[in-house]
Amino acid sequence: MTMxxxxxxxxxxxxxxxxxSKGAILMGFDGITVDQYVRxxxxxxxxxxxxxxxxxFRFLELRDAAKSLEMGAISDITLKAEYGTVVVRVLSTxxxxxxxxxxxxxxxKSRWLLRSNANALNSDLVxx
Amino acid sequence: MTMxxxxxxxxxxxxxxxxxSKGAILMGFDGITVDQYVRxxxxxxxxxxxxxxxxxFRFLELRDAAKSLEMGAISDITLKAEYGTVVVRVLSTxxxxxxxxxxxxxxxKSRWLLRSNANALNSDLVxx
Numbered sequence: 285m286t287m288x289x290x291x292x293x294x295x296x297x298x299x300x301x302x303x304x305s306k307g308a309i310l311m312g313f314d315g316i317t318v319d320q321y322v323r324x325x326x327x328x329x330x331x332x333x334x335x336x337x338x339x340x341f342r343f344l345e346l347r348d349a350a351k352s353l354e355m356g357a358i359s360d361i362t363l364k365a366e367y368g369t370v371v372v373r374v375l376s377t378x379x380x381x382x383x384x385x386x387x388x389x390x391x392x393k394s395r396w397l398l399r400s401n402a403n404a405l406n407s408d409l410v411x412x
Numbered sequence: 413m414t415m416x417x418x419x420x421x422x423x424x425x426x427x428x429x430x431x432x433s434k435g436a437i438l439m440g441f442d443g444i445t446v447d448q449y450v451r452x453x454x455x456x457x458x459x460x461x462x463x464x465x466x467x468x469f470r471f472l473e474l475r476d477a478a479k480s481l482e483m484g485a486i487s488d489i490t491l492k493a494e495y496g497t498v499v500v501r502v503l504s505t506x507x508x509x510x511x512x513x514x515x516x517x518x519x520x521k522s523r524w525l526l527r528s529n530a531n532a533l534n535s536d537l538v539x540x
Binding site for chain 1: 462463466467470473474477478480481482483484485486487488489490491492493494495496498
């Protein structure tokens with residue numbers, strides 16, 4: 285038995301390496317959070333859980349739409365808005381990981397970080 | 413009075429310059445098409461109108477979610493799926509332009525083409 289929390293550490297590592305990022309969250313498409321990491325300076329200002337929850341159901345609908353259009357499974361979703369950007373990587377039919385970026389941030393590195401850590405997060409989900 | 417259709421030409425130009433693209437469509441968030449251009453070789457295989465219509469209502473919901481989360485207006489949405497990618501640029505509160513890319517295509521240039529032609533398309537929408 286180990287006391288380390290590899291999933292939390294992975295989320296923290298993603299956030300710390302993503303320029304302009306505020307936090308990252310691993311959530312089920314049912315809107316239930318598995319784990320999250322928010323930069324200390326944004327913990328009071330941002331409710332990443334409510335944010336991801338608000339989007340999770342919409343992501344589910346996008347996923348179903350893509351499937352019905354024979355586009356196959358959605359792997360990535362990005363939403364760029366005036367005051368922030370959400371970059372999402374779908375981990376499985378049940379889970380996704382999302383990173384929240386501040387205004388005017390380039391999303392390329394965040395997307396890459398989510399992709400390159402997807403396997404690690406997935407294996408934490410499976411092995412607990 | 414002119415017989416040229418600048419909006420259609422803009423969509424065609426976007427598609428022809430976007431590597432791996434199949435077609436582009438300018439649509440209202442109510443699912444009604446303004447104009448579209450599909451590469452001749454995909455006209456029979458792809459119903460870009462049904463595709464965009466299926467997503468338009470979901471985009472509207474994403475837009476409302478972002479607004480309620482105080483993220484401001486959404487400007488860009490990208491969806492990457494197994495067999496294709498949809499890159500969307502929001503033109504106004506009423507209209508968006510979307511480009512459909514084939515499997516395995518890099519989306520960067522398409523996103524840039526939509527952005528750099530957004531003003532031209534918007535002015536066509538206003539001036540008719």
